[in-house]
Amino acid sequence: MASSLCENCSRLVKELAAHLRRICREFEQKIRDVFRELCQCTCFRVTPERSLLRRETQEFLRPLHEDESQLLSQEGLQTLTRLAASENTDLQMTAAMYYLHVSHHLKSRLPDDFMEPVMTLLLSPDLDVQKTVSLALVNLLVKNNVCKELVIEMGMLVPILELFQSGDGTAQCHSCACVAMLASSESNRDAIIVDGIIPLLALAKSYDPRVQRNATWALLHLTHSDWSTRILCQAGGIPVLVLLLQSSDSEVQFCGCTALCNIAAIQEHHPKLLSIGGHYLLKSLLTLTSSSVQKNSAQACRCLQTLSKNVLIQEQLMELDCVPPLKALLKTPTAAWTEPAMTLLCALSAHPPNHDCLVSEGLLDEVGQLLRHHRSSSAAITHGCEIVTNLSCSGGGQQAVMESLCLSGLLGALLSPALSDDTLLHVTSCLRHLMTWDLLRCNLSATITAEQVLGLVKLSGQTHKPLLSYNCAAITSKLEMTEEIFALLRPHYSTVSQYLLVFLQKKDVKFQQLGIVTIFNLKKDGDFSSLLADSELEVQLDQVHAQTEETRRLLQMVQPLPPSPVNPPLSQTKH
Known part of the structure; x- marks a missing residue:
């Protein structure tokens, strides 16, 4: 059977397989060398007990390449x-290496009994043994081969945290990774926060990028609950996390930014977030929005969006000229970049004092381009509709909408088969809002195409989707009823009559009123008037008229009697 891989991929796979085989051979050779040295050492010859231990070690190492049941035998x-309990550090290292091997190959849960030697090895006086077994523990935690809560219950956190003070970068790296994995379990955070928060903050400022990355990872997990977040902030965590935004390591930036985003979600922490002088936090986040690392740029936008719920922060962002870098993200072809930027800009557009600035910065031009080319996700298009709706209410907003591609983009979106009903609802709601402005109504009526009119009529006829149907019918009814518009609508009068009949039959007065207004506008065309005559639609219209007259008569019965000498106005009866 021919391979589905190209020549380059086949070569890479072969190189990887060769590399893995070489690693396995080197690891096997390392075990053999350790065992050979152990056998030659006089430690094994001093007593019969040592001799027995040597034979047990030899038998113990034999199943390294066998199945799991052999690896984890009693x-x-x-x-x-x-x-692990031996005073000989070489023997301890053998046990630690065995755990490291198991951590790479184990696919099932490690039996709880096998955790006792791990605790013993973590307490070893030999730093190399501690580093090896802590790495094995990291692997087991990452693969969920051991219970995180059991690690805490057995007291392993104490020797793990003690490795923070070792001064060895590798030991600190492994121990921070262990703490990060343990902190991912909510029930463990209380234990970690008590003794681990201060040393973690110290290691987050380490010059070793591996240590800094894992320490920041652990701090991120501590922001996943309100209580641990509060303790972290009280311990001075915010300034440290803000400084990490300037790190040269993209993973450190991401973890720090995500942690700040979690903190910003809690309103009570905003004063501390803003207490760093010179708008340092906002400046750092704005810089990060221009990062070439996609997830960092997106996360910075999310953090700013969370902060922008605070009006004071919105004002500061506008002072910092935040619009240009966000506009630049809208030009990217990737939804992961455009969507967070659109979300933030949408939040800014919801605040009326920002309208004039956003319009003058040309935001509507970029939003129009995005809507016109459908380059983004449904969420971004939804936010784009909200931005257009918000900014059209400003002084120059209507003119800017008309000069941009917003109208054609919105109309074009009606024909997109990729958009969901929810997204179409936002698009049509935006268009219906724009049709309330004379300037935009005239412009839209002059530019709408036959295909777009057909799209509106089809969506209006989907009466099983009431809100979407109502929006589209309302847009159609507000078109300037010129001869050109009538020419576009005439081929669809039959469909229009059908949904108008449904509207008039509804109990909801809003639909009835829209139906009446639409009929009034379309009757200006003789073709529609001829179609209406003696039709079921006209019969239903007469019924609505009769019901309305009956309602009006009944209302008159409960109206107050007109003022007379017998019934003076209420104001005259008061003294």
Whole structure:
């Protein structure tokens, strides 16, 4: 069977396989070398007990390349326990290496009994043993081979945190990774926050990028609950996280930014977030929005959007000229960039004092381009509709909408098969709002195409989707009823009559009123008047008229009697 991979991919896969085989051979050779040295050492010859331990170690190492049941046998556990408890650091290292091997190959849960030797090895006086077993523990935690809560219950957190003080970058890296994984479990955070928060903040400022990355990762997990977030902020975590936004490591930037986003979601922390002088936080986040790393740029936008719920922060963002970098993100072809930027700009457009600035910055031009070319996600298009709706209410907003591609983009979106009903509802709501302005109504009526009119009529006829149907029918009814518009509508009068009949039959007065207005406008065309005559639609219209007259008569019965000498106005009866 021919390979589906290209020549380059086949080469890369072969190189990877060769590399893995070489690593396995080197690891096997390392085990053999360790065992050979152990066998030659006089430690094994001093007593019969040492001789027995040597034979057990030899048997213990034999199943390294066998199945899991052999790796985790009861005999193996006994030998691991003896090796870990030995005063000989070489024997301890053998046990630690065995756990490292197991952590790479184990696919099932590690039996709880096998955790006891891990605790013993973490307490070893030999730093290399601690580094090896802590790396094994990281692997087991990442693959969910061990219970995170059990690690805490067994007291392993204490020796793990002690490795923070070792001064060894690798030991600190492994121990921070362990804490990060443990902190991902909500029930463990209380234990970690008590003794771990201060050293984690210190290691987050480490010059070793590996240590800094894992420490920041752990701090991020601590912002996933309100209580631990509060303790983190009280311990001075915000300034540290803000500084991490300037890190040269993109993963550190991402974790720091995400942690700040979680903190910003809690209103009570906003004063501390803003207390750093010179708008340092907002400036750093705005800089990060221009990052070439997509997820960092998007996360910075999300953090700013969360902060922008605070009106004071919105004002500061506008002072910092935040619009140009956000506009630049709208030009990217990737939804992961455009959507967060659109969300933030939408939040800014919801605040009326920002309208004139956003219009003058040409935001509507970019939004129009996005809507016109449908380059973004449904969420971004939804926010684009909200931006157009908000800014059209400003002084120069209507003119800017008309000069941009917003109207044609919105009309074109009606014909997009990729948009969901919810997104179409936002598009049509925006168009219906724009049709309330004379300037925009005239412009739209002059530019709408036959295909777009057909799209509006089809959506109006989907009466099982009441809101969408209502929006589209309302847009159609507000068109300037010129001869050109009548020419576009005439081929669809039959469909229009059908949905108008449904509208008149509804109990909802809003639909009835829209139906009446539409009929009034379309009767200006003789073709529609001829179609209406003696039709079911006209019969229904007469019924609505009769019902309305009856309602008016009944209302008159409950109206107050007109003023007379017998019934003076109420104001004259007061003294």
